[in-house]
Amino acid sequence: MNQRYLMSTGAAALAITLMAVWPAPPLAAGQGTQVLKSGEKAVTVANNGTPAKPYVAPKTPDGVPDLQGYWTNNSITPLQRPQGVTKEFYTPEEFAAAAKKQADSDEGRITAQVGTVNDVHYDFTQFGLDKSQTVLNGNMRTSLITNPSNGKIPPVTEEGKKRAAAKVAAATPRSAQYDTVKNIVIGSRCIYQGAGPPMLPPGYNPGYQIVQGAGYVMILIEAGHEVRVIPTDNRPHAPEGVRSWLGDSRGHWEGNSLVVETSNFNGRVAFQGSSENLKVSERFTRTDANTIKYEFTINDPSTWETSWGGELPFTKMDGPIFEHACTEGNYGIMNTLAGARAEEKRAAAAAAAKKGGAQ
């Protein structure tokens, strides 16, 4: 099957969906959330500008808001407001243009020359890595960050700058990146793929499954089958020394919202350069049948002068979430290391031959 043909139909489908949806509903400036499913009928769950009745979330048998189901936070909204953009919300036309730019960029990645790395690495249309293939949150914001109001991460403290500089100095030189698996980035090694918190859109597999038992909320993150088990029984945090990639989460209910506080990070993820003192607050609020409003606040005085945060919608999607057995199928690492060793052997042989020829 011709890749270019496949992709261009995908992009066309997205473009058509965008065109079909955007001019139609009169969105109140940025208040609405549109849910797109490429190639399918677009569902609009937008606030149409008239004051809506306050939404009351359904309750579980235990009487707490029911967040259960399958969700996605697939988004093209950047964390920080792009250079030169000063407003908080795009117009529908501008957002459509931004979505198209993303689709074009995806297309660029898969219409690469036959035989190049981009051509053989992944077929974006085949594996759904193309963001336009899944439900896309039509978040009209120009940045996920809403606090501070300029949409940018606040200034880094002196301590944070020092730590960042030390990290750069200690970084593995590019020439050594395939000497051992330890020099390869964490995500490629299937150790941690940015599950959070904060739970921001990952590169791909932006799927989530929420199941609630008495006193607990379980969130399965599709990418790398990461799991968050959040107790809501007011227990204290795990001891200071119990550090982990996803941190230690404690939740409680505030009206319609699940509020989660997470600490005890191991500091190795360094979300946006954070330290192990990072604390993340999250708030999950059902705002309608198809949406959870997700708000996050980042608190790390060792890194930033002020706390900061933002929001994005989680949108209902069809399940199920399938098992992402990452390390089990990680032939990439094996082949990369084996390739590097073969390369070294070949270089050594070539050098020896050259030396022999010169004599």
Added chain:
Amino acid sequence: MRILVAGFAVVVLVFPAVFMQSQQTQTYRAPRTKDGKPDLNGVWQAVNTANWDIEGHGAAPGPIWQLGAEFSEPPGLGIVEGGPIPYKPEALQKKKDNFADRMNRDPEIKCYLPGVPRAMYMPYPFQIIQSTDQITMVFEYAGALRTIYMKHSDAPADSWMGWSNGKWEGESLVINTSDFIEQSWFDRAGNFHSDELKVTERLTPIDKDHLNYEATIEDPKVFTRPWKISMPLYRMVEKNAQVLEYKCVEFAEDAIYGKLYKVPLK
């Protein structure tokens, strides 16, 4: 007509229930969740050495002499009911080969997903999070996870943890799991299965802190007949019991890739 049907249903449904109750007066009745089902929520763990060998076994040295007593094999009575595992002859040979070459073959060494039933008796806790339509089991080992679909559905593809559909039978949660890939093992002794494995599990509370766990193993490619394992699962009664994050992938990297480093590991 509707009344007739309803009346019939009452007779059929209520009579056996009354009968069973009188027959099983000793049966423990578990506390109920708010939706009326036996409450299996909690952090559980097997307390046995089945992860070393699901069959009865004496103490034995471990595979790494440098680790001495820290990683030698403790004895255990086993969890297999009614004699040895009924392997077909060629499969029994493969089990022996697996054990002999376990340093290369055991998926646990590589931190691969444990499969079922191995996940249930690995020496780590797991948590049951019980909802109405879905019950999840979150395992500390490798962050493995099972979803038990109480509204049944078909597997989209084969997987390490299989596809589990569940139903309530009185006090028991009965789970049918199939659609496995063939790469997981039952234990460190090389006991294995094929992609035709079907596991039927029954979890029954026997008092407030214990579940009885039974599983029937069927795999016509590997075994001559279905066979059964059983064991208790113990509730972690610590007030702060918690399934912690144990990402073992990183700790298995040297074992998987070490020979391919620029300075190879020996």
